[in-house]
Amino acid sequence: GQNIDQPTEMTATEGAIVQINCTYQTSGFNGLFWYQQHAGEAPTFLSYNVLDGLEEKGRFSSFLSRSKGYSYLLLKELQMKDSASYLCAVQDSNYQLIWGAGTKLIIKP
Amino acid sequence: GAVVSQHPSWVICKSGTSVKIECRSLDFQATTMFWYRQFPKQSLMLMATSNEGSKATYEQGVEKDKFLINHASLTLSTLTVTSAHPEDSSFYICSAGEGTDYNEQFFGPGTRLTVL
Numbered sequence: 001g002q003n004i005d006q007p008t009e010m011t012a013t014e015g016a017i018v019q020i021n022c023t024y025q026t027s028g029f030n031g032l033f034w035y036q037q038h039a040g041e042a043p044t045f046l047s048y049n050v051l052d053g054l055e056e057k058g059r060f061s062s063f064l065s066r067s068k069g070y071s072y073l074l075l076k077e078l079q080m081k082d083s084a085s086y087l088c089a090v091q092d093s094n095y096q097l098i099w100g101a102g103t104k105l106i107i108k109p
Numbered sequence: 110g111a112v113v114s115q116h117p118s119w120v121i122c123k124s125g126t127s128v129k130i131e132c133r134s135l136d137f138q139a140t141t142m143f144w145y146r147q148f149p150k151q152s153l154m155l156m157a158t159s160n161e162g163s164k165a166t167y168e169q170g171v172e173k174d175k176f177l178i179n180h181a182s183l184t185l186s187t188l189t190v191t192s193a194h195p196e197d198s199s200f201y202i203c204s205a206g207e208g209t210d211y212n213e214q215f216f217g218p219g220t221r222l223t224v225l
Binding site: 087 | 143152153158206215216217218221
């Protein structure tokens with residue numbers, strides 16, 4: 001079966017750095033996405049990785065290792081507004097998105 | 110970037126009535142649209158994949174006669190929840206892919222349905 005694993009909840013301090021991990025087992029691979037979702041809102045796109053390595057975009061970076069079925073989202077200089085759920089999703093061989101359950105990130109002052 | 114809209118943003122209806130939710134791609138043609146349902150504190154659950162001009166493909170466990178999907182044009186897909194019941198209360202989100210190599214899905218803002 002297809003499976004995406006990520007931690008349920010993480011807590012970090014404002015100004016610090018946090019890494020949210022995601023491991024996956026899917027039928028084929030056509031890319032991995034990270035989305036941010038605030039409570040009551042639709043997800044918003046953060047990053048897309050299809051090749052191994054690190055993609056940096058401002059305070060957010062995303063890393064992918066296809067051989068290990070592993071990705072992480074790195075958030076730097078955390079701000080209170082970063083408190084949200086972070087969803088990892090993998091596009092399988094049929095280009096269908098397989099979603100993780102999401103990681104709720106709590107930022108404390 | 111590409112914009113997807115949904116209407117209505119929220120709706121409250123009585124049990125037994127039907128509710129239609131619209132999903133529009135505003136500045137691109139969406140060959141494929143996806144309908145998701147999200148219960149509180151849970152991840153997105155794909156309900157169906159909608160292709161313009163053809164029947165939708167429903168995920169296992171989703172009743173196609175209850176959740177009617179119509180993708181009549183390249184910019185509009187509709188989801189109709191027929192004979193809604195309180196257990197259908199949820200956050201319904203659509204997303205749209207551009208072209209056939211839809212590496213990124215663009216999400217609508219979602220519709221919160223409450224069935225009394």
